[in-house]
Amino acid sequence: MLAILLHRFNSEDEYDEYNCNSVILEQIIEVLGADNYVDPKDFAGSKNCKGWFITVDDGNSTDLELARFLSSHAMRAVFFINPGLIGDLNYASIEELRTIETLGHYIANHSFSHSNLIKLNNMEISDQIRLAKEWIQKNGFNQLNYFAYPWGRNNFAIRRLVKNMGYEVAFGVTARKFDDCSPSGVLPRFAVTSSFDIAQLHRVLAMRNFGHAESWFREIFRILQTCKGKLVI
Numbered sequence: 001m002l003a004i005l006l007h008r009f010n011s012e013d014e015y016d017e018y019n020c021n022s023v024i025l026e027q028i029i030e031v032l033g034a035d036n037y038v039d040p041k042d043f044a045g046s047k048n049c050k051g052w053f054i055t056v057d058d059g060n061s062t063d064l065e066l067a068r069f070l071s072s073h074a075m076r077a078v079f080f081i082n083p084g085l086i087g088d089l090n091y092a093s094i095e096e097l098r099t100i101e102t103l104g105h106y107i108a109n110h111s112f113s114h115s116n117l118i119k120l121n122n123m124e125i126s127d128q129i130r131l132a133k134e135w136i137q138k139n140g141f142n143q144l145n146y147f148a149y150p151w152g153r154n155n156f157a158i159r160r161l162v163k164n165m166g167y168e169v170a171f172g173v174t175a176r177k178f179d180d181c182s183p184s185g186v187l188p189r190f191a192v193t194s195s196f197d198i199a200q201l202h203r204v205l206a207m208r209n210f211g212h213a214e215s216w217f218r219e220i221f222r223i224l225q226t227c228k229g230k231l232v233i
């Protein structure tokens with residue numbers, strides 16, 4: 001399994017380091033293979049799940065455009081949102097989230113206000129997770145039972161709390177330990193931006209045959225590690 005992390009899409013700000021444009025994304029799809037793409041709901045932390053999928057964080061105002069782009073490629077993604085920011089300047093509106101869901105994508109919990117959970121006490125952490133979960137439910141979204149740590153920040157106590165609150169799958173933002181795919185683990189994601197060195201990934205992938213899920217997974221990890229300087233992680 002390989003989870004790609006995107007933030008903003010086709011941003012007009014050329015200095016936006018969290019932006020990924022459609023040209024890069026087209027290349028990612030070509031290199032990783034549309035045929036290898038899996039529906040995120042079919043992934044439940046299984047390291048035997050061969051394939052890749054896209055996750056999108058923060059509920060930015062570019063989410064709808066990105067959702068339409070992905071739908072035009074018949075790809076479903078998970079949009080991790082912070083209800084406390086929805087409708088604010090530069091963030092998606094609730095109507096846009098509804099359209100994103102109608103297009104076949106998933107809404108999931110990224111905490112209520114994108115707080116650094118490490119700096120909060122247990123009660124505050126629970127509130128961040130619970131309030132977001134309730135908001136998503138109350139507004140009728142069909143949420144995936146996945147969680148993404150804001151900024152990927154977590155520790156043992158936070159991970160335990162997230163698990164106790166019913167989340168079987170929780171994502172970080174970077175890849176450290178790819179064999180840690182247990183339900184209580186922090187699943188790695190690779191953040192891709194417009195400065196991503198797709199050529200390097202393309203060259204190495206072209207030389208290999210990824211027959212076994214585990215080797216495909218490890219190889220992608222190794223390749224992306226070598227691209228680390230060009231990734232926002």
Ligand SMILES: [Zn+2]
Pocket residue numbers: 057058110114149150151
């Ligand atoms: Zn975030």
